[in-house]
Amino acid sequence: MSEKPSKGNSLRLVIIVLLGLIVVGGAAFGGMYLAGKKGSTTTATTAKVEVTTEVTYSLDEFLVNLTDTDAKRYLKVLIYVGYGENADLATELETQKPVIRDLVIKTLRAKKTADFDDKVVDGIKKELIAVINPVLTKGKIDHIYFNDLLVQ
Template identity: 45%
Template sequence: MADKKEKGNGHRLQIIIIILLVLILIFGLAFGGYMIFFRKDSNTASADTQNTKVLNPAASEISPFTYSLDEFLVNLSDEGGKKYIKVKIYIGYTAKDEKKISAELEEKKPILRDAINSVLRSKKSTDITTEKSVSDLKKEIINRVNPYLEYATVNNIYFYDIIVQ
């Protein structure tokens, strides 16, 4: 009787070890597959980023300095005037003269905000739905505000929050 009990315990132990080994093998294969898949996606993403830099250097460039233009709440030009955009915007810029740019940005903040307000007011809600349309909006804002600045060049627009309703 003791022999049957020992054989039963030994058999159970073997089954438990086999199950654990199979689970470890499954998790190992799953992890390996995930790493291969993830590594493939990151290479694709970096290739996409490189293509973006070639097509649109302003949108992919990281600016050394940023300045908050605060929050904008603007009616869009949709029919009926019931749509609006709420967005917090930071401009990214390169300073030509770091000492003078802070004063210039503070002094010209109302002018910059007005320029951006006029760009936003001219848009419809459908103009801000895709990544390309948002990229085009950023380019338009950059082109609108750059002429106002003497000691800096705006090279990117960062939307901190954006809501279209």
């Protein structure tokens, strides 16, 4: 009689351990399943974002002196303007290019070397947009892109 109670206790122990593993495994599977669904929902939402096409126009390269007082410094930069598709604006940019270049040169010549720090350069881009847009009558530019920026 002493053997039967120990077999019953060990059988109970095995059943409890197996049930515990099934519950933990089920919870882990359910959590992974729900996490996988949430990840795919986010991806589907991201995929629905509309991509607007933007046209860029080159204002060519600028080479200007900066207003630093400690030494002679200059800026060399290739600037592009970005705008939504607008054939009339493209034509106007071409005809107004000398005026726009003059405005950009005046704006850039008033800057110092420290103004072209990564944190400040976005402010310069906004300033250039604010200077250029009043000249345009058939549309507005949305972005300024600096390529090959060199401050020396």
